[in-house]
Amino acid sequence: MNGAAFRVAVIGSGPSGAYAAQELSEQTDLDVSVDVYERLPVPFGLVRYGVAPDHQRIKSIVGLLADIFAHPRVRFLGNVQVGTDITVAELRQHYDAVVVACGASADRSLSIPGEDLPGVCSATDFVSWYSGHPDAAVDRFALTAEKAVVIGLGNVALDVARMLCRTPEELRRTDVPEHVVDVLANSSIREIVILGRRGPAYAKFSNKELGEFGELSDVRVQVDSGDLADDEDALRRAQENPLTRRMLATLRGYADSGPQGDRRTVRFAFSRTPVAFVGDDSVSGLEVVHQRPAKTAVEELIPAGFFVRSVGYRGLGVPGLPLDPRSGTIPHSEGRVVDGTEVLDGVYVTGWIKRGPSGVIGTNKQDAALTAAGILEDRKRATRPRQKTVVDPMDLLKERRVEFVEWPAWQRIDAAEEAEGRPVGRARVKLHERSRMLAAASAD
Numbered sequence: 001m002n003g004a005a006f007r008v009a010v011i012g013s014g015p016s017g018a019y020a021a022q023e024l025s026e027q028t029d030l031d032v033s034v035d036v037y038e039r040l041p042v043p044f045g046l047v048r049y050g051v052a053p054d055h056q057r058i059k060s061i062v063g064l065l066a067d068i069f070a071h072p073r074v075r076f077l078g079n080v081q082v083g084t085d086i087t088v089a090e091l092r093q094h095y096d097a098v099v100v101a102c103g104a105s106a107d108r109s110l111s112i113p114g115e116d117l118p119g120v121c122s123a124t125d126f127v128s129w130y131s132g133h134p135d136a137a138v139d140r141f142a143l144t145a146e147k148a149v150v151i152g153l154g155n156v157a158l159d160v161a162r163m164l165c166r167t168p169e170e171l172r173r174t175d176v177p178e179h180v181v182d183v184l185a186n187s188s189i190r191e192i193v194i195l196g197r198r199g200p201a202y203a204k205f206s207n208k209e210l211g212e213f214g215e216l217s218d219v220r221v222q223v224d225s226g227d228l229a230d231d232e233d234a235l236r237r238a239q240e241n242p243l244t245r246r247m248l249a250t251l252r253g254y255a256d257s258g259p260q261g262d263r264r265t266v267r268f269a270f271s272r273t274p275v276a277f278v279g280d281d282s283v284s285g286l287e288v289v290h291q292r293p294a295k296t297a298v299e300e301l302i303p304a305g306f307f308v309r310s311v312g313y314r315g316l317g318v319p320g321l322p323l324d325p326r327s328g329t330i331p332h333s334e335g336r337v338v339d340g341t342e343v344l345d346g347v348y349v350t351g352w353i354k355r356g357p358s359g360v361i362g363t364n365k366q367d368a369a370l371t372a373a374g375i376l377e378d379r380k381r382a383t384r385p386r387q388k389t390v391v392d393p394m395d396l397l398k399e400r401r402v403e404f405v406e407w408p409a410w411q412r413i414d415a416a417e418e419a420e421g422r423p424v425g426r427a428r429v430k431l432h433e434r435s436r437m438l439a440a441a442s443a444d
């Protein structure tokens with residue numbers, strides 16, 4: 001480890017960790033070095049494993065994040081799980097500041113009967129699988145059902161539904177693993193229902209993502225105009241908010257003369273509260289209560305063999321640090337981690353694990369800047385004694401035989417993914433299994 005004046009450990013290499021590293025390493029009046037610890041052998045967090053594969057323009061932000069990790073004052077240490085391979089207490093001992101940027105990528109459940117039946121999964125599970133996340137088994141999904149239901153009215157629900165509609169040609173323009181292309185291309189799914197508890201005016205998806213359903217190849221899009229009958233609340237909400245107004249106009253367009261096609265049907269079903277999944281060995285349907293605008297509620301059974309619940313994300317935190325189990329975030333005061341009433345000296349938080357799962361990638365940049373400003377302010381006030389022993393935690397990792405992946409090793413994984421694409425005429429094909437990533441990382 002270099003003898004920088006101020007040494008920072010960042011936990012997590014998603015956008016918030018990257019932006020925190022950037023803010024700190026680019027200080028001109030202070031010599032700061034930043035070590036970024038990442039539990040996966042690869043960087044970029046949910047930009048690599050969340051953002052939909054068919055949104056390559058958004059994913060191209062990895063180019064900018066890569067420049068941050070390649071900065072001479074920044075070290076990337078992949079395949080190191082903080083809490084297992086090295087503890088937060090050890091990081092606090094060896095660094096002047098620790099920034100937790102570990103994200104919030106666990107799912108929330110519906111807490112209704114039948115949720116554990118085979119055929120019901122979380123969006124986290126499904127998105128991780130199609131994104132080739134090493135924690136998702138390669139053969140996790142077979143997609144043999146004819147009808148799928150995605151529960152949730154956010155952009156992630158739309159991502160999942162859209163991925164189930166993509167043609168093999170479109171999928172081959174993404175970087176998803178070949179076996180994912182095969183399963184999605186040979187899927188039996190013909191109908192996809194996007195179902196939510198709330199009415200359309202309260203849907204959280206953006207009009208841009210909603211509009212993409214009108215551009216899918218050979219896909220019929222259906223919205224029941226009865227679901228769009230405005231109640232007073234909805235009308236007021238739509239009038240107040242131009243984004244809601246535009247989103248409702250798109251839904252009305254789909255209800256009036258929705259896109260036509262035979263390959264897949266996408267149907268929006270609003271105001272349905274899930275009550276229970278039914279089925280014996282595997283799921284066969286979902287009981288819902290349909291709250292019809294200006295009418296009495298009715299019970300409905302929605303038959304289907306595949307359900308994806310997309311009702312939110314929560315953080316799990318890092319062992320050794322407090323976590324608010326309800327919000328799934330780390331308690332803090334202006335980015336300084338708080339345990340009970342005590343502000344933990346030298347420990348900071350940023351990104352989804354600080355704010356919860358909201359905002360776009362860029363929101364993490366402003367957030368990281370605020371946290372970094374707090375770190376630099378504390379450093380000026382010197383609330384914490386300067387760490388005297390300069391031990392390089394990399395030596396600890398070596399002693400513990402942790403197979404950590406530094407930036408040049410990630411670049412070898414990156415090159416291996418490009419090479420994987422060439423024989424099949426694709427720009428890149430992701431390596432899915434951790435063992436293959438590590439083999440590529442250590443290749444000559």
Ligand SMILES: Cc1cc2nc3c(=O)[nH]c(=O)nc-3n(C[C@H](O)[C@H](O)[C@H](O)COP(=O)(O)OP(=O)(O)OC[C@H]3O[C@@H](n4cnc5c(N)ncnc54)[C@H](O)[C@@H]3O)c2cc1C
Binds near residue numbers: 040049082101317
């Ligand atoms: C399915 C999905 C689609 C999305 N699509 C878009 C989109 O199209 N556009 C957009 O703007 N935003 C999108 N987002 C939101 C965006 O991805 C987030 O705003 C952003 O990734 C949050 O950044 P983060 O760094 O806080 O968390 P993350 O990106 O989750 O990064 C956290 C990192 O910490 C690592 N980590 C966790 N625990 C440890 C540990 N103990 N030790 C070491 N490392 C650890 C994780 O492996 C991960 O790499 C999407 C999110 C999801 C879930």
